[in-house]
Amino acid sequence: MKYHHGVTIRDARESLNMTQAQLAEQWPQASGGTGVSVNYVSDVERGKKHITDQKTLRRLCNILQIPLWKVGLSDYDPSNPNTFCGTFMYDETLSTAESLIKRTWNLRRVMSLQYVEEAVDDLNRLFDSLKTDAPPPVRLDERFQILYAQLLRLNAVVDVENQRYDKALSKFKQMNEIAKAIDHPATLAMSYMNIGTELERMGKQEEAIDYLERARDESFRASKHIMVVTNAYLARVYASAGQKLKFERAINAAIRTAKSMDNFYYGDGTDFVFHSFSGVLAEKSYGHLEVRDPKETLLMKDEIKSQIALEGNIWLDAWIPLDWARAHLMLGQIDESVLAGIEFYQKAKKLGSPHAKSRAYRLLNTIESEGYSDIETVRNFRNMLDNEGDQDGLKELDARYPT
Incomplete structure (x- = not known):
């Protein structure tokens, strides 16, 4: 059976133990009056007739205690400016959230930790409100989940900077669970990468390599931006494990891919990747140290300084x-x-x-x-x-x- 608003109206009426005749008496009219025939109520509930007037539908939802989102309306009523903008403003709110997340990542490159923490706190409050006030279909929406995963990632980064490494790892794992649930390749690759990086920090090299290789594999389903950053971090963990040849292959793959892209050098935020070219060079510098090639690190000094200055990182x-x-x-x-x-x-x-x-x-x-x-x-x-x-x-x- 094809869904229509009549299904929701019938279910709500029956849950209130209301007859079609009783509802017919209270049925709101666009003109402001009330009352329709029982046959009309029956036709609406069976989908033979449809309610086209939003004011009538809103008043009907009020009578039957139907949440507005169930009939495709929002808490926002254009005829009443004092109402809260709910699902009507959903897309706009998520667009704002996405913009704030990207700005926060940019803050991460150019401002001290204090300012980053303040921005993350603002985002936490916004998403707490969305999770509390938004109806279930909104909270399960893929775009919401992707953005929430990025917020977890930002919170985890703040945890790292404050030396709360276990909490950071826990948040990256939450991000990974969300990514797996919605099967979003970019988010999945980044979550694997972040988990692997934290495991490397804990000295768990074999586990770290496993997660970073998963990140690289997922990157093939995502974008070149993801391929660059996952290969760069994979190179880092290979170097930490003393696997020089694999380090060189991975970091060279990252650099070649980055150089083939016009917009990677400045970390433009595609797929929430803000790891610009200086960051890739930094992983190469770090890797040379881990495989005991300190002269190679010093030879890169001018190149990295120049790229950092160009990016203002x-x-x-x-x-x-x-x-x-x-x-x-x-x-x-x-x-x-x-x-x-x-x-x-x-x-x-x-x-x-x-x-x-x-x-x-x-x-x-x-x-x-x-x-x-x-x-x-x-x-x-x-x-x-x-x-x-x-x-x-x-x-x-x-x-x-x-x-």
């Missing part, structure tokens, strides 16, 4: 000196390593990211553990960090997440 500008610090340390160039480490720490402070700052402490601990604690520049680095606060919590986290 202050987060990557803050992080990349850590690569140089590690490279100089591997080469026994301790003064240069400390100088790069100090640059990294000072920029990390401006980001307001405990996660970033903790890596400066880790760098110093590594320098000292390799026997350079008596060098004057190293002592000065130690004094500077000691004056910044207690390291105990940071050391504990380093023990739990060794990468």
